Amino acid sequence: MRGLENRIAVVTGAAGGIxxxxxxxxxxxxVKILAIDVDSKSLDDLRSKLNVGExxxxxxxxxIADYGRVNEAVEKGAxxxxxxxxxxxxxxxxxxKPFLETEPDLWDKIIAIxxxxxxxxxxxxxxxxxxxxxxxxxxxxxxxxxxxxSGESVYSACKGGLIAFSKTIARECARNNVRVNVVxxxxxxxxxxxxxxGEGDYGQKIYDGLKxxxxxxxxxxxxxxxxxxxxxxxxxxxxxxxxVVSVSGGLTMSG
Ligand SMILES: NC(=O)c1ccc[n+]([C@@H]2O[C@H](COP(=O)([O-])OP(=O)(O)OC[C@H]3O[C@@H](n4cnc5c(N)ncnc54)[C@H](O)[C@@H]3O)[C@@H](O)[C@H]2O)c1
Numbered sequence: 001m002r003g004l005e006n007r008i009a010v011v012t013g014a015a016g017g018i019x020x021x022x023x024x025x026x027x028x029x030x031v032k033i034l035a036i037d038v039d040s041k042s043l044d045d046l047r048s049k050l051n052v053g054e055x056x057x058x059x060x061x062x063x064i065a066d067y068g069r070v071n072e073a074v075e076k077g078a079x080x081x082x083x084x085x086x087x088x089x090x091x092x093x094x095x096x097k098p099f100l101e102t103e104p105d106l107w108d109k110i111i112a113i114x115x116x117x118x119x120x121x122x123x124x125x126x127x128x129x130x131x132x133x134x135x136x137x138x139x140x141x142x143x144x145x146x147x148x149x150s151g152e153s154v155y156s157a158c159k160g161g162l163i164a165f166s167k168t169i170a171r172e173c174a175r176n177n178v179r180v181n182v183v184x185x186x187x188x189x190x191x192x193x194x195x196x197x198g199e200g201d202y203g204q205k206i207y208d209g210l211k212x213x214x215x216x217x218x219x220x221x222x223x224x225x226x227x228x229x230x231x232x233x234x235x236x237x238x239x240x241x242x243x244v245v246s247v248s249g250g251l252t253m254s255g
Contacts, residue, residue: 003235005030008081010074010125012064012117013091015042017190017222018140020049022088025226027052031233034077034084035059036070037091054080064091064117074124084128086233089118089162090140096151096196107154114158115165122169126178134177136233139166140225143184143252146244151196159184163244170242179241181232186248188220215250 009026013019014035026033027050037043040061050057058080060073078084093113095106118139129135144152145159163182170180187193187210197206211219225247231237232245246252 001029001230001234001236003238004230004233006032007085007233008032008034008077008083009086009088009233010034010036010077010084010121011088011090012036012121013140014059015039015046016091017192018185018188018225019090020046021222022090022226022229023050023057025230027056029230029234031086032056032081033058034073034081036062036064036073038063064120065112067120067123070117070120071124074121074128078128083132084125085132085135087121087125087129087135087137088140088229088233089121089137091117092140092142092155092159092192094152094155094192094196096198098151099153102154110154111158114155115161118162119165122165126169126173129178130173130176135179136237137166137169137178137180138229138232139163139180139182140229141166141182141184141244143186143246143248143254146184146246146254147252166244167242174241179232179237181237181240181242182244183225183228183232184244184246184248184252185225186214186220186246186251188222188225190222193219210251213251214248218249220247220249 009031015037043059062069062073141159141162144156145163166180166182197203
C-alpha cells in the first residue's frame with residue numbers, strides 16, 4: 001500500500017489476537033511500531049515472533065486506562081522514533097453478562113479500558129500527528145457499537161461512544177490533515193471471543209450458531225482485520241475520514 005513505508009504507528013492491545021495480526025501486517029508494509037499492551041509476557045512473545053530490532057519495534061507495558069503512563073510511553077516512543085504518524089486504538093476488554101446482573105465496579109472497568117483508554121491515547125498522540133503535518137487514526141470499535149450485542153451492554157455503549165468520538169475528532173482534526181476512521185470487527189476468533197462464548201458444549205453451540213448466522217459462513221480470523229487497517233492508514237485512503245466499516249462476513253450490513 002502507498003505511503004506506509006517508514007511510517008511510525010502506535011498500536012494498543014498489540015499482543016492480543018487482532019493486535020498481533022495488525023503488527024505483523026504493519027511490519028510487512030515497512031511500518032515501525034510502538035506496541036502497547038498491559039500483558040508483558042505476551043508483548044515479549046510478540047517481540048520474539050516478529051523478530052525485528054528496536055529500530056522497527058518498541059514495546060511498552062502500559063494500562064491504557066492510566067493517563068500518566070500512556071503519556072509517558074507515547075513521549076518515550078516519539079523520542080525513540082523521532083515522530084509519530086499513525087495511531088491504532090485496538091486494545092479492548094469485556095465479560096459477557098446481562099446488564100441487570102452487572103454492578104458499577106464492572107461498568108467502571110469496562111468504560112476505563114474501552115472508552116477512557118482510547119481518549120487517553122488520542123490526547124497523547126494527536127499533538128504528535130499534528131506536529132508531523134498530519135496523520136491517521138484507526139479506532140477498533142465493534143459491531144456491538146453499531147447494532148448492539150446481548151450480554152455486552154456497557155461494552156456496546158463504549159464502542160458506540162468511540163464511534164461518535166471518532167467522527168467528532170475527524171471533523172475537528174481535518175484541518176490538521178489528520179484522518180480518523182473506525183473499523184468494527186464482527187465475531188473474530190480470539191481469546192476475547194472465546195471468553196464471551198464460553199467453554200465446553202455450550203460455548204461450541206454459540207460458536208456454531210454464530211457461524212450459521214454469518215452470510216460468509218465462518219467466524220472472522222485475526223488476519224481478516226489488518227488489511228482494512230493498513231488501507232485506512234495508507235495514502236490510498238487519503239480522502240477517507242470519519243467513516244465506520246464493519247469486517248464481519250456480512251453479519252451486519254449497516255447503512
Ligand atoms: N474478537 C472479537 O470477536 C471482536 C469483535 C469486535 C471487536 N473486537 C475488538 O477488537 C479489539 C481486539 O480484540 P481481540 O479480539 O484481539 O482481543 P484479545 O483479548 O485477543 O486482545 C486484546 C488485547 O488488549 C490488551 N488489553 C486489554 N486491556 C488492556 C489495557 N487496559 N491496557 C492495555 N492493553 C490492554 C490485552 O492484554 C490483549 O493483548 C478490541 O478492541 C475488541 O473490543 C473484537
